[in-house]
Amino acid sequence: MGRTRRRCRTGETLLEALRRELHEEIGLVLDTDPPHVWHQEVVAPGHAEGYDGVVNDYFLVRTASFRPRGAMTDEQLAAENIQGLRWWRPQDITVYGGPDLFSPRDLATPLTALITEGVPADPVPLGL
Numbered sequence: 001m002g003r004t005r006r007r008c009r010t011g012e013t014l015l016e017a018l019r020r021e022l023h024e025e026i027g028l029v030l031d032t033d034p035p036h037v038w039h040q041e042v043v044a045p046g047h048a049e050g051y052d053g054v055v056n057d058y059f060l061v062r063t064a065s066f067r068p069r070g071a072m073t074d075e076q077l078a079a080e081n082i083q084g085l086r087w088w089r090p091q092d093i094t095v096y097g098g099p100d101l102f103s104p105r106d107l108a109t110p111l112t113a114l115i116t117e118g119v120p121a122d123p124v125p126l127g128l
Contacts, residue, residue, distance in 0.1 A: 014057050022061070025077065026068035026085060034059040035119045040104055040126040056103060056126075060119060090115060 038058035068085040094108040
């Protein structure tokens, strides 16, 4: 595989990257280490512009509702392909038919399993 898009900086652990990204993009500071629930590797040229694959790791972060506003400017968020922030209820994800894409694309299926079965002992591998 050529270039793979991953958000960790050199020498940064997954949890360090998660903490940095949450602070930068939505202004959330974690008090504890959340469980690592899913892992995804996609090899698909064109899936992410300029890359022939992505590696995504998902953590279960529980928090009270808050107004997301991170350290990044609107222009910096747009450069990260973030055009807006909103809260989603699981049932809204299940029935959504609009133009926005979830990652993983079928987010409703693993999310339902996470809610009904609880946190897995090891990260569950996901497809596209």
